[in-house]
Amino acid sequence: MNFFYNILTHNIYKIFELIILSSIVPYIVLVMKLFNLIIPVLLLVCSYCIIIYVIEHKNIIYEFKKIFNIDIKVLVKIILRWMFASFLLFLITFYFFNDKFFMIQNNRPEILWKIMILYPIFSALPQEFIFCKFFFYRYKSIFKSDNNLVISSALFFSITHILFLNFIAPILSFIGGLLFANTYNKHRSLLLVSIEHGLYGNTLFFIGLGWYFWGGSLNY
Template structure:
């Protein structure tokens, strides 16, 4: 399971074939089953093959993390607020103001049942498993952003693909610096929750 050939085939199946297959119209139960099996396989490889413990991380620098995350959030907030205001002003903070209970519920579900599994797959597993296959660190980061975007192709939404590509770059760089699934999950949660809060939920597949 640790040969280069095996890892390449594994990479293509998990990060290319499976996401693309979810675009095809077939049973949602079957898709969920395939996704569940894939996730269990990833956990197995991490724990049993790579001997990797999913831990908080060895390079925690909370002050630096919060300062950098806050700065990036301010930039994201300004850009996205202007975007929603110019393209769909009625949606600006609409869920927060009109459906606060739904807002809280969605943020909870998204944070714990979407973000954390994504970061295990796209950062913890990817960095642990495939770093040795790339000679260029920049290419390694770029490919991570590409496959993270591709993982959202089932939304069939170009805006989602663009946002997840840039999000993938940010999260990959954070994980590279911290090696922490926890910190990158917190960052992912903050930005994702903001996008839903500002009014981009319907654009990005959140129930509204």
């Protein structure tokens, strides 16, 4: 058991693990055209991360209780920042990506409410567990400082979005990744950063830029 644990916690294993999770898995999804299975694949990756996290924590009940820690004042600031950013994204989409503006409302309005409800739960939450809670704990021994962890989290978060074969998804993912990782670094709340991610993700889908983050960008 100790031998197995030592392998799992070795930095060489962690480096290979990070490469597989952030690069090889998305590459397999792209090559095998598994775009309809993106959420199941994401949940599978998240399940692996949860298992590793549980193995490495003795007081796992306490750790998972901390998931629900949230500061209302911080949440209000996040919502105000999101409202301002959403207004800017609205203008950018209208003037520079007008062909995508309100794409879902114009083509598939019946799925919009499903996205608004399901995206924060089945996409934003598992992504933030992987790239914040798991990432900051698991790869601390590799990247050392919190600043390095914030930048690295955003970078690898961006890399996973290269599979959509457009420059918008990785760029927005890097910017969003910096925002989310910085929020987690300051407050260490998975719930808080997942809410933030869900808000921005829903905004992108609502205004039309979500097209770049799904199979639509690949004509799939």
